Amino acid sequence: MTDLDEMKNVIVATVRDEELASSACYEIDGYAKLWPFVLMVNDWDVWNRGKSALRPEVLCWLEESGVSYDLHLFLSGGGLFGFKTRHEAAQFTLKWSRKGPAMPVCAISAPDQSWNPHPIKSTFEPPYLGAA
Structure with missing residues (x-):
């Protein structure tokens, strides 16, 4: 999961300023020493419009999952996740990388229903309560 050379190549290719690119590569090296599994998440579906903060859905999912993580933001937008x-x-x-199936985020005590793909017996139909 952690391919530092690939991350550095992406940084050098996308950042125009040589000094900023060098600084970002140095940050990647330091970050990889602290966290065993590092992901570069610049183009993932986790950022707000300005790529300056995480979307609330992502924060909620991280809190509910209870994973140990750290986020490092780049000045140019995007960043690194360490796990x-x-x-x-x-x-x-x-x-969050758009490789997996779309799943509901932060479900708030949804009623316990099993999904039924039948067009007449859909999950929107009220459950059968037995004989009246």
Whole structure:
């Protein structure tokens, strides 16, 4: 999951200022020493419009999941996520990198219903309560 050279190449290719690119590469090296699994999440579906903060759905998912993580923001937008375990990094990747299936985020005590794809017996129909 952590390919530091690839991350550095992306930084050098996207940042025009040589000094900023060098600084960002140095930050990646330092960050990788603190966190065993590092993900660069610049173009993922986790950022607000300005890529300066995480969307509330992402924060809610992280809190509900209870994963150990850290976020490092770049000045140019985007950033790095560090995780303690491979499993936590894989969960985050599946959920937010647009590679996994779309799932509801931060479900708030939804009623316990099983999904039924039948057009007449859909989940929107009230449950059968038995004989009247």
